[in-house]
Each structure stands twice: as C-alpha cells, then as structure tokens.
Amino acid sequence: MKFVQLKRGLRAGALAASVLATGMAGAPYAMAQAKTSVQLGAIEVLSGPNAKYGVSIKSGFDLALSEINAAGGVLGAPLAIHYEDSAGNKDQAVNAVRKLIGADKVSLILGPTLSGEMFAAGPVANAQKIPIVGTSTTANGITALGNYVFRTSLPESDVVPVTLKAARDKLGVKKVAVMYGNDDAFTKSGYDVMKAALTKLGIETLTTETFGGKDTDFSAQLTKIKAMNPDAIVVSALVQAGAGIMLEKKALGFSDKVRIIGGNGLNSPKIGEIAGAAANGTLVGSPWFVGKQDAANVKFVGAYKAKYNAEPDQFAAQAYDTLFIVAKAITAAGAADPQKIRDALVNVKYSGVLGPSAFTADRNPADTSGVVVLEMEDGKFAPLK
Amino acid sequence: MLGQQLLNGVVLGAVYALFALGFTLIFGVLGVINLTYGFYFSAGAFLALYFTQGLGISMMLALLLAGIVTGGIAVILDGLLLTPLRRAKAPELASLMVTLGATLFLYSLMSAYFGTDIRRLPPKVFTNVGFNWLGLHIETSQLLILVTMVVIVSGLGWLTQRTRMGLAIRALAENGTAAQLAGINAGAVTRIVSFLSGGIGGLAGVLIGMNYNAIEPYMGEQMMLKGFAVVIMGGLGNIRGALVAGLMLGVLETLTAGYIGSSLKDAVGFGLAVLTLWVRPVGLFGRATIKRA
Amino acid sequence: MSAFFANLLFTYQSLIYGLGINAILGLSMYVVLAIGQLSLGQAAFMGVGAYASSLLSVKLGLSFPVVLVAAAGVPAMLALLVSVPTLRLSGVYLAIATIGLGEVLRLFYVNWDYAGGALGLSGIPDRGGFFTIFGTLALLLAAAFAVGRSRIGRAMEAIREDEQAAGVMGIDVPRYKLAALVISAAIAGIAGAYNAHVTAFIAPGDYAFDNAVTILSYALLGGIGSPLGPVFGAFLLTALPELLRPLHDYRLVLNGLIIVSVVIFMPRGLFSWHMRRIGAAK
Known part of the structure; x- marks a missing residue:
C-alpha cells in the first residue's frame, strides 16, 4: 500500500512538473496570441558604419507596415515587426535570430541586411524551420542555405x-x-x-x-x-x-x-x-530607380517623401515590396504558422514598385524583366x- | 609607365618615411612604443578638415595649425598616460599596453562621433592640380608631400645635431639617468620630443588626407601597421633607417601592385619586417646597441 | 522543465558558448603574460585554428578530435616562425612582430580561394558544444594550476619579475619564452576551432586586431596573479556587452578605458588574488 501511494505521489509530482513546464514554455505563445497580431522579426544594421543600408530598409518596411495595417492588416489582425540591430556583425545577427525565434516566437524573419550576416544567421532559422527573407542580400549562394531561406533582391x-x-x-x-x-x-x-x-x-x-x-x-x-x-x-x-x-x-x-x-x-x-x-x-x-514612372512607384515615392522628408533608395523600395509579398503569403497561408507561410511564399505572385515578382523553385526572385x-x-x- | 609608377612609389614612400620618423623618434629618445601615435595621424587629418571647412582657414595654414595642435595633444596624452608609469618605474610592456588601450578608446570614440564614412575636402578648399613634366603626371599634393618631407627631415637634423636642445635630446636617448645627473631637465625634453613626434604624425595625416582626398577615423590604424614594418626594417629608434626604409617600402609596394599583382601589395611590408627580424634584427642600419634581453 | 531549458539554451546559446570560448582565450593570453611577454597575435592564432580545423572538417570530413590536433598544431608552428627571431631581443619586438600578424593573415585568407576567399567558409558542421567547451576550460585551468605550482611556474615568475636575474640563476630564458608562446598559440587555436564549429561560418575579417586587444583586456582586467583572473575577466567582459547592449558603438570605448585604467591604477587586475605555492613565503 505504502509503495503504491508513493508511486502515485511521484506520478502527481511529475504531472505537476509537466504542467508547469508547458505553462512556462507556452507563455510566450499565449502572450503573442493575446496581442492578436501577427508577429514578424526583422534583423537590420541599424548602427555602425553600414547603418545607412539598414535604416533605409527599416523605413521601407515601416511605410509598408502602416499601409497594410491601415487597410486592416492580415488575417483580420494587425501585423507587427520586432526589430533587432545586428550592427553589421554576424555574431549579433545570430543572437538576434535566436532571440526572435526563442523569445519573441516570430513566424517569419526579414533580413539580415548583409550577405555575410545571412550566411551565419540563415542556417539557424532554417534549422528551426522559420522562413527568413533577405531584401538586400545579393551574394551568390544565399538561398542554397536551405529551404526556408528566401530573397527578394535580384542577385548580381x-x-x-x-x-x-x-x-x-x-x-x-x-x-x-x-x-x-x-x-x-x-x-x-x-x-x-x-x-x-x-x-x-x-x-x-x-x-x-x-x-x-x-x-x-x-x-x-x-x-x-x-x-x-x-x-x-x-x-x-x-x-x-x-x-x-x-x-x-x-x-x-x-x-x-x-x-x-x-x-x-x-x-x-x-x-x-x-x-x-x-x-x-x-x-x-x-531593377528600380527613383524616377520610374509607373503608378505604383509614383505613389510609393510620394508617400515616402511625405513620411521621411527624403527620397527613397533601392533598399527602401525592395523592403517596401517585400513586406507586401510576405503579407500576401500570410493571407494565403490562412494562419501565422511558419510552415504554412513558407509553403505559401513559394507560390505567391505580386506586382509592386519593382514590377511583377515571384519566387523561382530555389527561392530567388523569378522576374528580371524590370532591370x-x-x-x-x-x-x-x-x-x- | 615605370617612371610614373616610381613617382607614385616615392610619394607614398615619403609619407611612410615621414610617419615613421615621428614614431621612431619617440622610441629612440623616450624608449617606449607609443601606440597612440597612429591617432595623431587621424586627428591631424580631421583637424585640417575642420580648420578649412569649418573655420575657413587656408589649406597651408591649416596644415601648420593641425601639426601644432596634434603636437599639443601628444604632450597631453604623454603626461596623462606615460608620465605616471615612468614615475612608478613600471615594466616596459606596461607603456605599450596603456597606449594600446588609449588607442582603442580614442579611435572608437572618434568613429562613434564622426562615423566611419570617408570624408573629403571640398573642392573650394583644395583642388589637386595636375601637370605634366618629362612625361610624368604630377599633382600639387604630391609636390607638397615631397617638399614637407625634405623640410621636416632637414629641420630635425639641424635641431638634433646643431642646437643645445638637440644635445639634450641625444643625451637623454643615450642614457636617461646619466643625462638627468648632468642637469638635463628630462620632463622638458620629453615634452619637446612628444610635441615634435605628435606634430610630424599630424602633418603626415593631413598630407595623405589631401593627396588621396579621403579622411576617416581609422586611417591612422592602417598607417600604423605600415609604420611598424618601416621601423622594424630601419631599426627601432633609427631616424636614418626610418627614412630609407619608408621610401623603400613605398616604392616596393607600388611596383608590386603595378607589375606583380595588386592583391600582394599590402603583404610586402609585413613580409619584409619578418625577414628583417630573422636576418638582421637591429634593422638595415642598426647599431648593435639596441637593448638586448 | 526540459522544454523551458532547451528554449533558454537555444536563445542564449551564443552567449553561453561565448563565455567558455573567451575564457579559454583569456587563459591563452595568461600563458604569455605570466612570463612577462606580450603577444598581440592571439586573435590571429585563433583564426588560424579556426581555418585549419574548419577546412579539415568541411573539405575532408575528418573527425573532430583529429581536427582539433590541427587546430592546436598549425598556430603553434606559426608562433614558432614569428617568435624565434625575437626571443633574444627585448619584449617589445615580440609585441610588434605579432601586431601585424592578424592583418597579413586576413590578406592571406582573402586571396585563398580554396578557403572561400572573401566569401568566407560556410557550412561548418556543428561539433563540440557545451560539455566540450567547458570541459576543456576546466582541464586547462587544472593544468595551469598544476604547472603554476611546480618548478616551471616558479621559473616563469622569476622571468616575469626580472629576466636578467632569472638568466643568471641558470633558467633557460629563451626556451621558456618560446614554450609559453607556442602553448598559448595552440590554446588560442583550439578556442578558434570550437568557435568555428558552433557558429557554422567564418570569414577573413573575424580575427582582426580589435579582437586581439579584447583578448588582452580579459587578462588585464582579471589580473594575472592566478589563472582564474583571466577566466573571470573574460566572463565579465563577455556578459557585460550583452547587459550594456544600448551602448552600441561605444562598447569598444569601454574596452579601451578598462585597459588604460587597469594598467595605471590597478596593475594587478580586478581579481588580485595570488596562486599559493608549496614553499612560498606567506
């Protein structure tokens, strides 16, 4: 009898521990859902010598974000971006990926800014099956890092x-x-x-x-x-x-x-x-220049100038289009689930300030007609x- | 083309020599490796930019002023960092470490404040005029570099060999304790030497900033690596050695880039320095009096 | 609970591994400083270890223990090449002979297409990890204490205090100096291999002069009275930037300030305890 009781006691203890564990591990998810917005992460160079690239990209994202959320967001909820500064350092880019995935529980990561950072950060996101989309990484071999690594910038x-x-x-x-x-x-x-x-x-x-x-x-x-x-x-x-x-x-x-x-x-x-x-x-x-005379681009340049009092550059334009592409993929996926978003991204077609865009089978931009x-x-x- | 490349090399070498001159002077007289020296190079260039662009002073005057101010900075830094160590009779490597820390501090403060973008002198302040002479293309800044080097070298030679102050400097270099016993004010001589070397470093920075019209905080660190190669080749503390080795390195680097491969250019200095250490550690013209372990 | 800890380890992996690897680097610096010498090539040696081991892992698929032998051996050979001519000269020569080493190796990697050139080397397999890194650290610490308390340790301290006197007492000074530098290069190389195999990607610019100075600041901050000093110095300086993230561009400013103030005001470092020896006068 005593033996059975002891066993039962042990089992109860184990149960309590497992409840505690799921409670704790689940907490960030629960919090994210309580905000009812779709969480994205972005890793850009926001300080240091290469900050000019990252700041342009962030401006492009923020402009697109305000337009998307003004139009009702995605899946009936607003979209949110957690920014992390990599300072152009690959170790900090890796730290940022780990933090975005482990602590912020994001569904997709935008960036990083530099190809060298992507070579270090991409494999971490890929191993966790979180899609990661570079908007400015033009070096060879970026998307060969894995099935979850995308880019929207035309490679050289x-x-x-x-x-x-x-x-x-x-x-x-x-x-x-x-x-x-x-x-x-x-x-x-x-x-x-x-x-x-x-x-x-x-x-x-x-x-x-x-x-x-x-x-x-x-x-x-x-x-x-x-x-x-x-x-x-x-x-x-x-x-x-x-x-x-x-x-x-x-x-x-x-x-x-x-x-x-x-x-x-x-x-x-x-x-x-x-x-x-x-x-x-x-x-x-x-693929883009500031004086490009089509309706989408004229609207973008006008809105950008109104918001930042400066002309956009190519990095801002690429970031702007990318967020719309991602938003379209999330809508098509029907849920903020990384795997479903990845599968939807592969098939998404979008036409923005850079012209028509889609992904090739190896997750590079497919359309080069706009060059x-x-x-x-x-x-x-x-x-x- | 060979003539043009040789000219490019001699100009580059003149800058290396000028830079190494101030560096080797500190070591020769004060017996310390002062790593903050590279900072005077960057500081000189930034000061000249400020004087011409911010205050509207003419380029020639700015060159002179930048040299004087960096000389002053050198005196202050020596007083703050090295005088306490001298007083405490700290080991030789302590001065190396303290100037290393100070260099990191100064550079990162400078790049955090100014950013690391290359800055350029505006055309209205300084425009390089090129002209042709005997089939060679020469620019005003290149002439200025050569003239400054000749002036500084002869001035320094006159000062150390022909004046009482020079005698005191040489005495201190030979034997610090004995010089002090003979009544030489070591503190004053230290300040003068710091001022001279800081000034030379600053001048070199302005000149190279002008010649390539590019000024950025870490330019001194790049230069310092070449400076080490030059002073090892010429012998630590040896002024004549620094001159010859500097010119030699400039010419060899340019010829390497022009005729062998530009990717090997920056490895020339380090290769020659290590070779010197193996073959003739006292440098090309070294006397065998270098302090041995 | 395991899910929670797995998540914590995932999120802070770089920091946790960084603590161990930097502590090993601090120890490698300690070995040189303990004999009164200064090497500014520790980052370069680390890079050589990283490149040598990664190439063997990626290109030849060798097993990790074999790879580690190369990670220690190749930097040790390089240390030999650079330091031998400086052994009989004053300590200044070793410092300036190693100061340019990182830069010239960067140029070498950049021009070496087999090792990825400027693109760096990616796809390095995930080897080592928590127990390997901290196990090595514990092992090295134990060895440092054992050596420090032996006759060798006393000889090293004698050289540090007064090189000439030590020579007169019959200590083979150049041999000690050479051994210290070679061992320290090997330790730095192993740290480089661990780092490369947990970050998956290395590039030519990762082992620059700034890193050499940072490694020096671990040892100076911690103090070199005991091997524990550099280890704690490394822990502090690795954790601190994470805590002081908002400092951004000013992080290196702080590092510089630490070196200056420690050398002038606290020449014995922050942890100024001293190793106890058998027969030491107390």
Whole structure:
C-alpha cells in the first residue's frame, strides 16, 4: 500500500512538473496570441558604419507596415515587426535570430541586411524551420542555405550581364580593365559574376586589379590600367572605394569616354555626392530607380517623401515590396504558422514598385524583366539613352 | 609607365618615411612604443578638415595649425598616460599596453562621433592640380608631400645635431639617468620630443588626407601597421633607417601592385619586417646597441 | 522543465558558448603574460585554428578530435616562425612582430580561394558544444594550476619579475619564452576551432586586431596573479556587452578605458588574488 501511494505521489509530482513546464514554455505563445497580431522579426544594421543600408530598409518596411495595417492588416489582425540591430556583425545577427525565434516566437524573419550576416544567421532559422527573407542580400549562394531561406533582391548575376550587354551594344565597349575589392564578400561575388558575363559577351579583359575595401590609394592600379588603354573600367566596389577610383581616374587624366561600369554597390546617389563630376558617365543596372514612372512607384515615392522628408533608395523600395509579398503569403497561408507561410511564399505572385515578382523553385526572385541600365549625369542616375 | 609608377612609389614612400620618423623618434629618445601615435595621424587629418571647412582657414595654414595642435595633444596624452608609469618605474610592456588601450578608446570614440564614412575636402578648399613634366603626371599634393618631407627631415637634423636642445635630446636617448645627473631637465625634453613626434604624425595625416582626398577615423590604424614594418626594417629608434626604409617600402609596394599583382601589395611590408627580424634584427642600419634581453 | 531549458539554451546559446570560448582565450593570453611577454597575435592564432580545423572538417570530413590536433598544431608552428627571431631581443619586438600578424593573415585568407576567399567558409558542421567547451576550460585551468605550482611556474615568475636575474640563476630564458608562446598559440587555436564549429561560418575579417586587444583586456582586467583572473575577466567582459547592449558603438570605448585604467591604477587586475605555492613565503 505504502509503495503504491508513493508511486502515485511521484506520478502527481511529475504531472505537476509537466504542467508547469508547458505553462512556462507556452507563455510566450499565449502572450503573442493575446496581442492578436501577427508577429514578424526583422534583423537590420541599424548602427555602425553600414547603418545607412539598414535604416533605409527599416523605413521601407515601416511605410509598408502602416499601409497594410491601415487597410486592416492580415488575417483580420494587425501585423507587427520586432526589430533587432545586428550592427553589421554576424555574431549579433545570430543572437538576434535566436532571440526572435526563442523569445519573441516570430513566424517569419526579414533580413539580415548583409550577405555575410545571412550566411551565419540563415542556417539557424532554417534549422528551426522559420522562413527568413533577405531584401538586400545579393551574394551568390544565399538561398542554397536551405529551404526556408528566401530573397527578394535580384542577385548580381541577373543585373550585371544586362549592364555589360548595353555597354557593348550601345557604347561599343570591346576591351575593358576590371577592378574589384577582394576582401569583401559582396564585392568579390560581384566580381565573379562580372568575369563570367564578360566572357559570355565576348568582351576582352585586359587586366584584373584588386584593392582593399578601406584603400584610398588606387594610383598604382589605375596608372597600369591607363597604359593599357581600355574602352571602359568594370568595377565591383562599394560606394567609398568606388568614388575614390572615380576621383583618382579623373586626376590621372583618363579620357571621359572611358566609363566606369559598376554593379549594385555603385548604384547609390552617394556616388555623385562624393565624386561629383568625376562620377559622370558611370553605368549601373538596377531593377528600380527613383524616377520610374509607373503608378505604383509614383505613389510609393510620394508617400515616402511625405513620411521621411527624403527620397527613397533601392533598399527602401525592395523592403517596401517585400513586406507586401510576405503579407500576401500570410493571407494565403490562412494562419501565422511558419510552415504554412513558407509553403505559401513559394507560390505567391505580386506586382509592386519593382514590377511583377515571384519566387523561382530555389527561392530567388523569378522576374528580371524590370532591370534598366542607368547612367550618372550631374549627380543623378537616369536611364541610359 | 615605370617612371610614373616610381613617382607614385616615392610619394607614398615619403609619407611612410615621414610617419615613421615621428614614431621612431619617440622610441629612440623616450624608449617606449607609443601606440597612440597612429591617432595623431587621424586627428591631424580631421583637424585640417575642420580648420578649412569649418573655420575657413587656408589649406597651408591649416596644415601648420593641425601639426601644432596634434603636437599639443601628444604632450597631453604623454603626461596623462606615460608620465605616471615612468614615475612608478613600471615594466616596459606596461607603456605599450596603456597606449594600446588609449588607442582603442580614442579611435572608437572618434568613429562613434564622426562615423566611419570617408570624408573629403571640398573642392573650394583644395583642388589637386595636375601637370605634366618629362612625361610624368604630377599633382600639387604630391609636390607638397615631397617638399614637407625634405623640410621636416632637414629641420630635425639641424635641431638634433646643431642646437643645445638637440644635445639634450641625444643625451637623454643615450642614457636617461646619466643625462638627468648632468642637469638635463628630462620632463622638458620629453615634452619637446612628444610635441615634435605628435606634430610630424599630424602633418603626415593631413598630407595623405589631401593627396588621396579621403579622411576617416581609422586611417591612422592602417598607417600604423605600415609604420611598424618601416621601423622594424630601419631599426627601432633609427631616424636614418626610418627614412630609407619608408621610401623603400613605398616604392616596393607600388611596383608590386603595378607589375606583380595588386592583391600582394599590402603583404610586402609585413613580409619584409619578418625577414628583417630573422636576418638582421637591429634593422638595415642598426647599431648593435639596441637593448638586448 | 526540459522544454523551458532547451528554449533558454537555444536563445542564449551564443552567449553561453561565448563565455567558455573567451575564457579559454583569456587563459591563452595568461600563458604569455605570466612570463612577462606580450603577444598581440592571439586573435590571429585563433583564426588560424579556426581555418585549419574548419577546412579539415568541411573539405575532408575528418573527425573532430583529429581536427582539433590541427587546430592546436598549425598556430603553434606559426608562433614558432614569428617568435624565434625575437626571443633574444627585448619584449617589445615580440609585441610588434605579432601586431601585424592578424592583418597579413586576413590578406592571406582573402586571396585563398580554396578557403572561400572573401566569401568566407560556410557550412561548418556543428561539433563540440557545451560539455566540450567547458570541459576543456576546466582541464586547462587544472593544468595551469598544476604547472603554476611546480618548478616551471616558479621559473616563469622569476622571468616575469626580472629576466636578467632569472638568466643568471641558470633558467633557460629563451626556451621558456618560446614554450609559453607556442602553448598559448595552440590554446588560442583550439578556442578558434570550437568557435568555428558552433557558429557554422567564418570569414577573413573575424580575427582582426580589435579582437586581439579584447583578448588582452580579459587578462588585464582579471589580473594575472592566478589563472582564474583571466577566466573571470573574460566572463565579465563577455556578459557585460550583452547587459550594456544600448551602448552600441561605444562598447569598444569601454574596452579601451578598462585597459588604460587597469594598467595605471590597478596593475594587478580586478581579481588580485595570488596562486599559493608549496614553499612560498606567506
């Protein structure tokens, strides 16, 4: 008898413990449901040297968020975004994913901003089967991280060939020199794409020069390039180094006919601000530019200017579209369930400021028809005539 | 093209030499590795930016003023950080550690305040004019660098070899205790040396900021790594060695980028420094009097 | 309860692992400082360990214990190459010979396409974990105490206090210095391997000079009177930034301030207890 009682006592204790456990583990879920809103997470670079990208992206999300919630939200409840700052550091990006999944119980994660952060953070979300959607990660191999990793930004491999083809066909560029930042994941993978595209288009590469992302002295490389007399210089760089190359090129007395052809890294109005007249003639390809004249874009640019008193950039535009795509997928999924959202994302079709968009089977953007080639003229990018 | 690359190399080397000069001067006389030295380089460039853009002072005057102010900062930092350690007769590495901490503090404060974006001198303040001479393309800032280096080097030579103050500096460098016994005011000489080296570091920063028209907080840290290579190659504390090694490094780096591969450019300095340590640890022109363990 | 703890461990995994790994790095710094030398290459050695072990795991699929041997061995060889010429010179030379090491290795990784170049190395298998990391830490601490209390430990302290006197007393100073640096590089390499195998991704810029300075600040803050000092220093400085998250850009400012004030005002560190030795005058 005594033995049975003891056993029963043990069982009761175990039961109490398990109730306690489910109670505690379940608490965040219960709280999230009590708010009755759909919880999303976003990891962006909001401080440090790369904060300008993350802040633009956040502005794009916030504008879309207010429009979506003003129109009634999703699944009859408002949408909410938990922001986490990664400061451009991959360890902090991983911490943020863990916190968003473990503590905030989000259904989907937006970001992170940089490709290097995605390489560290993506696998963590993927292993937990939480969809993670990059809006600015253009490096090769991002979506190969797993079935839950998506991106809405066109990879460089879809944009750069279009730019180079336009340079060959419209401007008669036949032989080029290539320069790239070899110590940065973004500029290096941009270079890989350029190299492949140049070979495919039959454009001759006279020389390939490298530099470091923090370099300020490009005179040795450009002196060598000048002696080879190329038709154009193809550059994979971020804004700072790119502007430095343009200034040095002008100082060394290159002909104005020798243009800089860049990747996504140079697609920023800052290039014109820093390099001034030296930036004129620079070519970049982009799925979007601020002066795009369709109804959706005019409305977006107007609303953005009204809210932030500044012009949107490509990062804001991409973020803006992405949140609408995600909202549409959640509606299609019918529940704030990560697995159902993932399955709905794969099939979602949406048309926004960047034009029509959908995902390929490997979760990259499917539609590349919107890419236009832009030319820098007096500090602003305009379509190449 | 070789002539042009050599010119690029000599200009770059002149900046390395000028920078290393101030650094090696501190070590030669005061016997400490002062890591805050790289900060004077960044500070000089930022001060020149402020003087020209904020206060509307002409570029030449700003160059001079920036040198004087960074010299002053160097005196203050030496007084705050190193004088207490000297008084406590702390081990040699303590001064290295304290300046290391101070450097981290100063750089991160600076980048938190100014951001890490590259800043540029506005065209109305300073425009580089290029002209051609004997088939070479030369810019005004490049000429200015070469002229400043010659002026500083001859001035420093005159000061240390021909004046009473120079005698005191050399005495302190040779043997601190003996110099003090002979009635030399070590505190005053320390301040003068700090001022000179801080000023030289600041000037180098302004000049390179002008030449590449790029100014950012961590520019001194990049420079410091080259500075170490130069002073190891030239021999710690050796002024003539710093000059020759600086010019040599600049030319070799440029030739490497121009003829071998630009990705190897930044490894040249470190490679030569390690080689020097293996083959001839006292440096190219070192006397064998370097303090041994 | 297990679900709750599993969730807690998932959410704070990086922090918990970081405490252990940084404590190991603090110990690696301690080994050099205990002999009165200064190495500014600890982050670089950590990186070499991380790269060597990750390449063997990813490319050759070797088992973790084998990989760890390389993680310790390769940085040790590198330490030998850099430090031998500086052994007979003053301590300043070792410090400045190692100061550029991180930067030159970064350039090396960036140009090494087999190791992923600038893109870094991703897909590193998840190995090690909680018990491996903290088990190693406990083992290293025990070893540090055992060595510290032995004849070797006394010789090390003698060198730290007065190198010349120690030499006169018949201690083979260069050999001790070399051994200390090589062992410390091996320990840092193991920490690098653990870190790489729990974060899945490494990149050339992860082992920069700032990290070397941070590792130094663990040891200086904790004090080098006892191996426990650097371990507690590392715990404090790893947990602190998480607590002081709002500091953002000013975190490194704090690190710098700690180093300056400790060296000037508390040369013995925050935890200034001293290891007790057999025969020590008390």
